[in-house]
Amino acid sequence: MKQIKTLNQATLKQSAVKGGCGECQASCQSACKTSCTVANQKCENEDNQ
Amino acid sequence: MIHKYTLNGFHIVLDTNSGAVHVFDDAPYEMLDFLDNEVPEQAPAGMMEALAEKYDSATLTEAYEELRTLYENGQLYSADAYHSFSSMLKEAPIKSMCLNVAHDCNLRCEYCFAAKGDFGCGRKLMPLEVGKKAIDFLIAHSGGRHNLELDFFGGEPLMNFPVVRQIVDYARSQEEKHDKKFRFTMTTNGLLLTDDIIEYLNREMYNVVLSLDGRKEINDRLRVRADGSGSYDAIVPKYQKLVASRGDKDYYVRGTFTKHNLDFARDAVHMAELGFDQVSVEPVVSDPKLPYSLQEEDLPAAFAEYENLANILLERRRQGKGFHFFHFMIDLDQGPCAIKRLRGCGCGNEYVCITPDGDIYPCHQFVGEETWKMGNIMEGTFDIPMKQKFAVTNVYSKEDCKDCWAKFYCSGGCAANSWQYEKDILKSHKLSCDLEKKRIECAIMMKAAMAQ
Numbered sequence: 119m120k121q122i123k124t125l126n127q128a129t130l131k132q133s134a135v136k137g138g139c140g141e142c143q144a145s146c147q148s149a150c151k152t153s154c155t156v157a158n159q160k161c162e163n164e165d166n167q
Numbered sequence: 168m169i170h171k172y173t174l175n176g177f178h179i180v181l182d183t184n185s186g187a188v189h190v191f192d193d194a195p196y197e198m199l200d201f202l203d204n205e206v207p208e209q210a211p212a213g214m215m216e217a218l219a220e221k222y223d224s225a226t227l228t229e230a231y232e233e234l235r236t237l238y239e240n241g242q243l244y245s246a247d248a249y250h251s252f253s254s255m256l257k258e259a260p261i262k263s264m265c266l267n268v269a270h271d272c273n274l275r276c277e278y279c280f281a282a283k284g285d286f287g288c289g290r291k292l293m294p295l296e297v298g299k300k301a302i303d304f305l306i307a308h309s310g311g312r313h314n315l316e317l318d319f320f321g322g323e324p325l326m327n328f329p330v331v332r333q334i335v336d337y338a339r340s341q342e343e344k345h346d347k348k349f350r351f352t353m354t355t356n357g358l359l360l361t362d363d364i365i366e367y368l369n370r371e372m373y374n375v376v377l378s379l380d381g382r383k384e385i386n387d388r389l390r391v392r393a394d395g396s397g398s399y400d401a402i403v404p405k406y407q408k409l410v411a412s413r414g415d416k417d418y419y420v421r422g423t424f425t426k427h428n429l430d431f432a433r434d435a436v437h438m439a440e441l442g443f444d445q446v447s448v449e450p451v452v453s454d455p456k457l458p459y460s461l462q463e464e465d466l467p468a469a470f471a472e473y474e475n476l477a478n479i480l481l482e483r484r485r486q487g488k489g490f491h492f493f494h495f496m497i498d499l500d501q502g503p504c505a506i507k508r509l510r511g512c513g514c515g516n517e518y519v520c521i522t523p524d525g526d527i528y529p530c531h532q533f534v535g536e537e538t539w540k541m542g543n544i545m546e547g548t549f550d551i552p553m554k555q556k557f558a559v560t561n562v563y564s565k566e567d568c569k570d571c572w573a574k575f576y577c578s579g580g581c582a583a584n585s586w587q588y589e590k591d592i593l594k595s596h597k598l599s600c601d602l603e604k605k606r607i608e609c610a611i612m613m614k615a616a617m618a619q
Contacts, residue, residue: 134505137505146512147265147518151354156576157576163504
């Protein structure tokens with residue numbers, strides 16, 4: 119495409135199917151302890167990557 | 168649902184439900200004003216005519232075709248496929264624990280949500296017996312989860328360091344028997360760090376969070392000892408020593424910004440110049456009546472500062488001096504799955520906090536709020552209905568979240584903030600939301616800039 123550049127693979131919907139393994143870090147434990155940003159957490163499920 | 172905004176000359180379009188992020192040229196961006204949740208095969212009446220003065224016909228035709236392609240590929244105005252998953256969410260095993268090993272602190276930071284260390288419950292250190300019981304509790308409630316997280320917190324956890332070591336030893340002794348892997352973390356103010364403790368933390372802790380508010384005058388204004396003296400000079404050399412020998416393990420130097428330092432980009436840069444490349448500076452959580460609390464009127468300045476920081480980070484990256492700012496880190500491709508994003512931090516459900524007396528709370532920020540006490544590990548009590556209440560709290564059960572474009576980035580925000588400010592975990596705290604949205608916009612703008 120010439121007028122639109124897409125930055126990512128947009129796999130959020132697929133991730134729902136194999137997701138929810140619960141092995142990833144609780145977001146609050148990683149640095150914040152007072153706020154919530156989840157999108158910067160790492161996925162720990164190799165089947166979902 | 169989409170969200171569109173222009174920042175630093177980039178027209179950015181987020182498709183909420185697919186997670187797709189696009190950078191648009193002018194013509195397709197303007198076309199979005201004529202569309203309503205779909206890109207029909209035939210362009211809406213009046214659109215082409217309205218734009219014909221600014222763009223030639225070939226440009227408009229091409230732009231519309233590209234919009235159609237995104238739409239047909241499920242990357243623009245994609246349908247919400249998650250509501251059904253949200254209704255299936257139920258209680259999950261507990262896999263994360265905040266262990267308040269010390270309800271005591273050697274600092275008296277003005278803004279401390281822990282009431283300057285004791286959470287309003289009296290100054291206490293956790294006995295080893297309680298710590299071991301907490302490990303047993305976590306293992307017993309972790310079901311099939313393999314990775315278990317334990318954050319040593321306080322107060323100041325190093326005030327009870329001998330017990331920390333013994334709890335780590337005990338937890339390690341249980342790993343093989345129960346097929347678990349403990350990941351320990353610690354949040355410390357650094358005053359009690361010694362060479363031996365630094366060596367220990369770098370060996371045993373998966374992550375360490377080192378509290379520092381940035382510039383000396385900023386840090387020492389609120390992060391003070393009982394006698395009012397500042398902590399900067401004592402802790403910075405210790406942090407530098409710790410980080411220098413940490414290897415590639417995670418750490419964050421973490422600060423809080425208040426109304427006093429709405430120029431917090433300077434604090435982030437200051438930390439980078441001290442040699443720290445993993446930095447977090449976060450908005451204070453405090454009673455709005457207090458003089459340093461952030462207010463609605465501070466938002467324009469805070470927004471401008473986030474933009475300023477994003478630009479500084481981009482420029483430093485170009486110069487090979489980049490650093491990570493926690494709230495701008497977003498993995499657009501391999502971040503957490505949609506299920507994780509439905510309910511975020513997991514407090515009260517996957518995550519609990521234990522006090523020195525063995526009391527259980529949904530998270531560290533609820534400690535001392537008697538209404539939210541979930542039980543006591545020494546007494547063997549645990550409020551399952553309260554756990555269930557948190558388990559079904561998600562972006563679809565919160566009225567303000569379900570139609571918000573940012574819901575899969577913040578996952579509904581912080582339940583403790585909602586309680587503190589709104590007295591309802593199902594409500595959102597608008598000021599926190601506004602700041603979070605701005606951070607997301609800046610973080611994604613940086614991705615656009617880096618993709619150039």
